[in-house]
Amino acid sequence: MIAPVAYATEFLLLLAPGYAVARAVVRRSNFDLAATPLVAYAITALAGYAAFWIYLWNPLAGRAVSVGWIAAALVALVLLARGGFAREEALPLALTFLTGLFYLAVLYLPSTGIPAANRFFVLRPPDNIIPQLFAERLYLGLDPRHLFGDWLSSDRPPLQTGIQLLIRPLAFAPQYTDVVYEIAGAVAQLAWLPATWLLCVRAGLSPRGRALVLALAILSGYCLYNTVYTWPKLLAAAFSLGALVFALPAPRAGRVASFACAGICAALALLAHGGAVFFVFPAFALLAAARRLRLDRALALAVTSGVVLLVPWAAYQRFYDPPGDRLLKMHLAGIVPVDPRPAGRAIAEAYARTPPSEIVRNKLANVQTAFGAAPLMEAATMSEPLGPINVWRVREREHVTAALGVANLGWLALPWWWRRADRTARRSVGALLVLALCSTAFWSVALWGPGATVTTHGAYALVLILFVVLGAALAELPAPLQHTIAGLALADLVVTWIAGSLPDAARVAPSLDLLMLVLVPLAATAVGIALVRSAAEPQPAVVAAPPGDRRRTQVERPS
Template identity: 35%
Template sequence: MTAAIVGAPAVAAHFWFRTRSDADERVLIVVPIVVVGLVGYLTFWAFFVHPVLGQLFSFAVPLTSWIAVVRLGRKSREHVRLGGLGLPALIAVGLGLFYLGVLYLPKLGHAYADQAAYRFVHDLPIDSVIPQIFGDRLFFKEPLRPFIVDWLSSDRPPLQAGLYLSVLPWLQLFHVPRQLGYECLGTQAQLLWVPAAWLLARALGLNRTRRTVALLVVGSVGFFLLNSVYVWPKLLAAAYVVLFALLILERSPHHERRVMILAGACAGLAWLAHGGVAFSLIALAPFWIAKLCPGWRRIPAGAITGLLLVIPWVLFQRFYDPPGNHLLKWHLAGVTAIDDRGVVETLRAAYSALSFDTWLAGKRYNLAVLFGGSFTEIFNIFTTPIKPRRIHEFFYLFRAMGLLNLAWFLWPAARSARNGTTRPNLSLRWTLVGWTLLTLALWILLMFEPGSTLLHQGSYAVMLVGCTLAVVILLEIPFWLSAIVLGWHFVYFSATWLPYTGSAKLNPGEFVVMGIGILLLAAAVKVARQLDRKHEALGA
């Protein structure tokens, strides 16, 4: 139900662009995703003004959207067809059902939205339900100040809270448990990484079949399973950042101003989802300006769009629930207490107490943390316990990529094994590598506390780009070698992340949910192959 509500304006936007015969696949995919974000953001502000206004908006948008879909379908059945967003949406639905089936397989006795905090790693904090608490406070007209424990309402950007509010009136109307609705909505929001990775694989030269396979491989990384169901809005933010990057780094022969407006919207929505993506946004700037900027006259359109989205939230932080810089001072200066000092003043005080040797030692430690965890356990799944493997993947960046790290060593073999099914975009590949490395460098340098470069405290765009690029490379090496590497990758994932080793009873119905998800993923592979064959038959 949540998918039908949140997805309604996205489907309407997609169909509308189809009727205009828009051939730019980026636009056909990015516009619906931007529309989803904008509707969620507007819903948040509608509820902030008054709960009645918010409910009217939440009911009106899906209803009018589905009416528009029906009218567009009758108007032009020739143009309104599966395409553009269709395949990545099918993959996202399949992965979502599979993930939720795995999540709820054991009957742990926790609330629906809390299950992910206990199912895989250990007792994770309340971060994943903060958007739900925020939304509930607005819906039931409860005070936002004080918020929860040492959190302010202004600490966590409002996008996912707004998306939750867009479905909450419907959940109440049909008596669906709020926790279940929030978990499903949150998982759908995080799964926006799927169309982002789809466009990334497309830009890197893969046809539809290989794009589909690539997404299945990325989806079988434990990091994406866990962070898709433990619904802190970090993958949501990463998806918008990757879309922003593709829009500004890939040259577009048509409608550049429109592309820049979309890019600005993606950047703004990324920031409104989670501030951790700031490292990626800052690192992207030099690549855009120095090498691939599409024209200085186009920049203001994107910049103004992003600012128009962000400014209302900045004003909320500054005037409604100040100071609004709590997390900045926490991560960049090591100050966890809430005070009235500005960021610059706090940074000056923190760094004035550090010697150069102490600072340098901290940066070295930050670098070392990226390579933490045991890599030998990737190949020794039969004697190593499951829980430590999961914990290492949760905390350490390169350990989370697992066997996909072999791609960096096998890249020369990929270059020598190209065939007619791909058209590698080497310039973009090296740009993505540079962007990722610069993001990591900024992360290492800017995080104040030594050892604070744990994976969950950074930009998830690094993992989204890194894993997708690694899989693209592994799909281009000789087939026998690719089969060995990816085959063991699936074995490791199945042995590490799917089992439940506790004493709770299992829910047999979740096997059905998982099975339906697998069938949808198999259907996606079949559809992709058919579309590629049709494309080849036309001689394109």
């Protein structure tokens, strides 16, 4: 019983203060009300980032901040309950909560507390608990440097560590520590869902199209796994999408506020996981090439906001726990052991000593892998049984095309959709497709290779925007075909990830948790109901009411 209660508690306590502030930001800036949950996540992340630095300075002061956040959450919950929720913000928030409940029920189906590293595969590296190890050392007042083995605390960004510290006091007994951290990490990763929702709204998808996009993403093993295996890659993806959306302000939105949010989200994405650079850089390069980034006060504020957030962490890496560049050397120069050289020099020397023909072969192999045309890397299948279901599960984890699952049928529907869609839809969805291709090209060239472009080495926002593109195309098919496609996605999830992974989980948890066995179908049904309700939603463009008007909204009907 502890897992569902703990999940509801942590979800509310983590997001409530940020949500209360987000409402004010959204109203004052005239953002879409659908942006409220993502803005709430951004405010929570900023608070967590501040908490990280306070804990590093003084653990007792950090604990006071955590207790203050929890107290603020209780007050915010009362205020939010009194104010009520507009439909446009309630639907994505409810869907996010219910999806998290479903995912955690699937995770804990063999046993509450089963490590996520053992749930779906025989064994995964401990990357998902690195934020936990970092946070725990800070909470206990220990030196966080030399985190474990030959890895440093500066090798990975600290955003999720800070978010988890906000509610660390909830783990008041040692037996609750792992569950509290797992659930807090999962709540953080769930930011991908309101971010994808907002992208669908800004791309002009119909409610039915948006519901199909989200159904295909929610029912993918890729999103399930990367939400509960709590490395902060979906968190980075969420803020990457946020940076893109806010860099293209809605007509009535304040340009300065929107660009400030874009800069903050871009920095938060990089502070969550460095792989976000493979999406953020191409996205802003394309915006600049399309002349969507005017040199004005709004852009200056966006750049300043991002730099202010990134500089402290760069200083931590450079001066407090140097060098903090091991992953750069590993992925961009193929250097796996600890290397004392500066990253720029190490990368330059790696290219200088490698024959050009080999470099070209490496990059071509990266392109093949990015499109799923290469075999799985040996490290990906190590210790895993080689049955077809197990191999497909690994592919859905590692390869972009496999991660999309049945959404790949959208490639067949895309030409037909293109001929039927109006100009606005073609422009928005077409731009996302171009961004996906540019991101893939940049990723393939930047990584050392060969065949390094597995999803775990890239920007998870790439997969999310492909769900949007392909879902938009599939949404124009007749309703029975859409329902069939969603049913196939559900079947893939059940066979490949829920039931198919139980033999691996049985190695550490041989029996099933009866409560979770009941909760899985109940939560899945609730998610389905939320998706159906969102598909039936009317499609006016809703923006926040002007300052001083608490609940009214301005509605623009399509002409």
